[in-house]
Amino acid sequence: GAVVSQHPSRVICKSGTSVKIECRSLDFQATTMFWYRQFPKKSLMLMATSNEGSKATYEQGVEKDKFLINHASLTLSTLTVTSAHPEDSSFYICSARLAGANTGELFFGEGSRLTVL
Amino acid sequence: KQEVTQIPAALSVPEGENLVLNCSFTDSAIYNLQWFRQDPGKGLTSLLLIQSSQREQTSGRLNASLDKSSGRSTLYIAASQPGDSATYLCAVSQDTGRRALTFGSGTRLQVQP
Numbered sequence: 001g002a003v004v005s006q007h008p009s010r011v012i013c014k015s016g017t018s019v020k021i022e023c024r025s026l027d028f029q030a031t032t033m034f035w036y037r038q039f040p041k042k043s044l045m046l047m048a049t050s051n052e053g054s055k056a057t058y059e060q061g062v063e064k065d066k067f068l069i070n071h072a073s074l075t076l077s078t079l080t081v082t083s084a085h086p087e088d089s090s091f092y093i094c095s096a097r098l099a100g101a102n103t104g105e106l107f108f109g110e111g112s113r114l115t116v117l
Numbered sequence: 118k119q120e121v122t123q124i125p126a127a128l129s130v131p132e133g134e135n136l137v138l139n140c141s142f143t144d145s146a147i148y149n150l151q152w153f154r155q156d157p158g159k160g161l162t163s164l165l166l167i168q169s170s171q172r173e174q175t176s177g178r179l180n181a182s183l184d185k186s187s188g189r190s191t192l193y194i195a196a197s198q199p200g201d202s203a204t205y206l207c208a209v210s211q212d213t214g215r216r217a218l219t220f221g222s223g224t225r226l227q228v229q230p
Contacts, residue, residue: 006160034217043206043222044161049215057215093160095218103166104149104216110160 002028004096006109013084014117021079021112023094029074030096034106035067038091047092050077074099084116119144123207123221130197131229138192138224140207145188148216152181152192153206155223161206165192169212197228 003026013019023033031052036044048069049057056069066088068080077096081088091113095106120143130136140150149168153161165174165181167190173182180193194201204225208218 032215034215036220043220044208044218046217046219049217091158095161097216103168104210105151105163105166106210106218107163108153108161111158113158 002096002098002107004094004107004109006092006094006112008112009110010113010115012115012117015085016083018080018082019084019114021081021092021094021114023077023079023096023109025075025096025107028096029099030077031074031099033071033077033094033096035069035077035079036093036095038093038111040091044093047079081114084114086116089114089116119147119209119211119219121207121209121219121221123205123224125224126222127225127227129227129229132197132199134197134228135193135195136197136226138194138205138207138226140190140192140221142188142190142209142219144211145185146212147185147209148212150181150183150190150207150209151218152179152190153208155204155206157204164205194226197226199228199230202226202228 005024033050035047050071071077093111095108124139152164167183178195204223206223208220210216
């Protein structure tokens with residue numbers, strides 16, 4: 001099956017610093033990737049849609065200057081949390097759709113747990 | 118706006134029981150529905166994908182059904198095992214736009230040995 005890899009799996013940073021999370025599709029190309037955020041014991045909330053070669057589409061209420069998304073290639077999307085604060089601590093999960101596939105199936109990474117001190 | 122609800126929120130059963138997890142969604146114009154499993158602190162494992170034109174999908178001890186017109190899906194787990202303990206998430210994608218997934222809040226399943 002299609003594999004999506006996220007790195008780092010865990011990161012702890014000081015308040016005010018920026019953190020970059022990578023999402024890679026290892027064995028397939030993905031024109032579209034999605035970034036989700038999950039609070040403890042809650043479901044996944046869509047943050048933004050990452051489109052290869054174009055600007056990301058953000059969901060209502062998500063600050064695009066706070067959460068920078070770059071999708072520079074068909075296998076890599078990055079999420080940068082800028083000037084992180086403790087309220088940004090969360091579990092971030094990316095997903096990718098196989099380019100050209102019509103099933104619409106999404107494959108998910110293992111997630112990245114961000115803790116901001 | 119699509120809303121997905123899962124009932125029950127938590128479920129504890131003895132090993133060997135058959136069980137049913139329920140999912141409902143408000144907008145029936147979906148493209149597909151996926152069931153996922155999530156272990157604590159981990160990512161999502163896709164269990165079953167049902168296209169909007171399909172009624173059910175089966176994989177091993179799992180069977181998922183879809184009634185699109187009534188906005189319902191069920192995940193049936195046969196002969197439950199302690200290893201089935203996890204949170205089960207239902208998600209739907211719309212038939213238009215980016216087809217991102219909208220998730221339910223999940224059912225936390227505990228199978229007692």
